[in-house]
Amino acid sequence: MNIAVVGLWHLGTVTAACLAAAGHDVVAVDDRSVLEPLAAGILPVAEPGLADLIGAEQAAGRLRLSADLAALRDRELIWIAYDTPIDSHDRADVGFVVDRIAAVIAVLDGSTTIAVSSQLPVGSVARLERLADAAGKGEQLTFASIPENLRLGSAIAYFRAPDRMIVGARDPVARERIARALAPFVADVKWMRTESAEMTKHALNAFLASSVAFMNEIAGVCERVGADAREVEAGLKSDARIGPKAYLRAGQAFAGGTLARDLTFLAEIGERTGAAVGQLEATQSSNERHKAWLETTVLAALAGSADPAVALLGLVYKPGTDTLRASTAIALARRLGPAGIRVSGFDPAIRPGNRELAGIVDVAPNAAAALLDADVAVVATPWPVFRDLSARDFVGMRGSTLVDPDRFLDPDGPALAGLACIAFGVGAPVEPAVNRR
Numbered sequence: 001m002n003i004a005v006v007g008l009w010h011l012g013t014v015t016a017a018c019l020a021a022a023g024h025d026v027v028a029v030d031d032r033s034v035l036e037p038l039a040a041g042i043l044p045v046a047e048p049g050l051a052d053l054i055g056a057e058q059a060a061g062r063l064r065l066s067a068d069l070a071a072l073r074d075r076e077l078i079w080i081a082y083d084t085p086i087d088s089h090d091r092a093d094v095g096f097v098v099d100r101i102a103a104v105i106a107v108l109d110g111s112t113t114i115a116v117s118s119q120l121p122v123g124s125v126a127r128l129e130r131l132a133d134a135a136g137k138g139e140q141l142t143f144a145s146i147p148e149n150l151r152l153g154s155a156i157a158y159f160r161a162p163d164r165m166i167v168g169a170r171d172p173v174a175r176e177r178i179a180r181a182l183a184p185f186v187a188d189v190k191w192m193r194t195e196s197a198e199m200t201k202h203a204l205n206a207f208l209a210s211s212v213a214f215m216n217e218i219a220g221v222c223e224r225v226g227a228d229a230r231e232v233e234a235g236l237k238s239d240a241r242i243g244p245k246a247y248l249r250a251g252q253a254f255a256g257g258t259l260a261r262d263l264t265f266l267a268e269i270g271e272r273t274g275a276a277v278g279q280l281e282a283t284q285s286s287n288e289r290h291k292a293w294l295e296t297t298v299l300a301a302l303a304g305s306a307d308p309a310v311a312l313l314g315l316v317y318k319p320g321t322d323t324l325r326a327s328t329a330i331a332l333a334r335r336l337g338p339a340g341i342r343v344s345g346f347d348p349a350i351r352p353g354n355r356e357l358a359g360i361v362d363v364a365p366n367a368a369a370a371l372l373d374a375d376v377a378v379v380a381t382p383w384p385v386f387r388d389l390s391a392r393d394f395v396g397m398r399g400s401t402l403v404d405p406d407r408f409l410d411p412d413g414p415a416l417a418g419l420a421c422i423a424f425g426v427g428a429p430v431e432p433a434v435n436r437r
Contacts, residue, residue: 001025001180004075006104007082007097008034008065010045010323011117011148014155015081017053020063022160022184027075032067039065046322046349047155069107077113077177078104079146084119090260094120098127105132108141113174115144115167119258121265122198125168144169144178145194147201153320164188168197202269205262206280211247212254213286219250219425220290229425230407250425251406253290255317255326260284294328294378294405295335297422301376301401302341309398310336311374312345313367314381315357322349324356329380333361346370348385368393375399377419382408389415 001024005016008030016028034044041051057063072078080101085093097118104114105128116125125143132141145168151158165186169175175191182189192200219229229250237244254260263284270277302308317327324330333343337360345361352363364370367389371377374397379386391414394402402419404411411421 001077001177002075003027003181004029004072004078006030006072006078006080007100007118008038008044009081009083010047010152010155011083011150012081013038013043013050013054014047014150014159015079015117016063017050017057018156018159018185019079019181020057020060021053024062024181026057026063027066027071028063029066029069029071035065035067045152046320048153048320049156053156069104072104072107072112073109075112077115077181079181080104080114080116080118081148082118084261086261090264092119092121092261092265094124098124098131101128102131105135105137105141108137111140111173113142113144113171113177115146115174115178117146117148119148119201119261120198121269122195122202125194125198142169142171142174143194144171144174145197146178147197147204152318152323160185162186164190166190166192166197166200168192168194170194202262202266205259206266206283208247209254209259209263209287210279210283212249212259213283213290215248215250216253216290216424217286220293222250222425223427226427226430228427249406252294252328252424253287255328255331260287260326291331293424294332294403297403298332298336298376298378299339301399301403301422305375305399307342308340309342309344309374309376311370311372311377311397312343312361312380313370313377313386314379314383315345315347315350315361315363316381319381319383324350327381329378330357330360332378332380344370344372344374345380347381348383368396372396373398376401376403378402379404379406379408382406391415391417394419 003019003024004027005012006029008028016026020026041055043051082097082100084097097120125145129143132138147166149162165182167178167189169178218232222229222232233248236242236248237246263280266277266280298310312329315327315329317323317325336343343361344364346364346367350363352365354363357363371394376399377397387409400419402416402421404421405424407423409416
């Protein structure tokens, strides 16, 4: 099948490579400034196995890169995969994506289906259909929504074998084409209205965000009454109405990005339409309050230090990637620096001398170097390699406090002997009353 993927950031590169590996003839289109690093094997975001897969599919002739929109004209299916930019308040720049799709529509002159996976608000596909009608191409172009379902660090495996796919399409031609494109990957396709598919993405992320905020509020209460949030979590998941895979885990607040973006979309839609979304607004407020826990805990541990220093173990947003956008560690570093606190850090995906972090974090070549002379250490990104740290890595610390919000490391292990470990959601044990029977 002849397919084009437009927009080659994380989602687009994974989509293009996997479609080509499944035997489709794929052209991947973006600006030259994006294509030149890709052609040299430099990915926009680190993803295990992706560079090798792209190289193999290019060598096999099933994948080619192009900066020319004219390359889209012979494609049965055009898969839109631009990463929608967001600002510091989690507001999406929808116009960035819509303008680029409008440019795609302008060059097409035959029967084509345009499937949108970019993160856009519900109603965006209908907006694109109106654009096509206004351009006199409403009869030859069909549209669909395939909500983005990217998994950072395991994106290739999940694209190739998702548990299901959500697709919204009005036209039977669009359905037939998308079914052929997805046939190598998934048998369970949930077909629905276009607006329902768009709304499913919003609702899914809002549900996950609400689950995170809910469990973190429960954990905050646990700290004050002598309970352990992990034990409460186990109790909840043992109930068949909730289940063991529930998105309930006390820890750090969710950062900006997918979850926050969809909450913002829904809040804006609620304001525009008059729909009540008070619970979703409360989720946002709860999460914002919880973001203060890490900074408050670190500052309390630094009290009395004449030359305070903090070491961050992990800097990126999530293990398995190299993206710093929406990173909890960097957000913390930006707040500590102006307070006169020295911040060092180590991350296996970030090299010393990283220009983006200049003046924010002193990036060390290894964990021991980052921990040297630190009063407080923070496990900010749960890289598996940190579980291999030994007591020798921590011996250079000046202080004795380790803040491990998600309880990623074993506080009773030999590596952390002598350290005071602080985790979120753990209350001080309640002492039993004397002579209590």
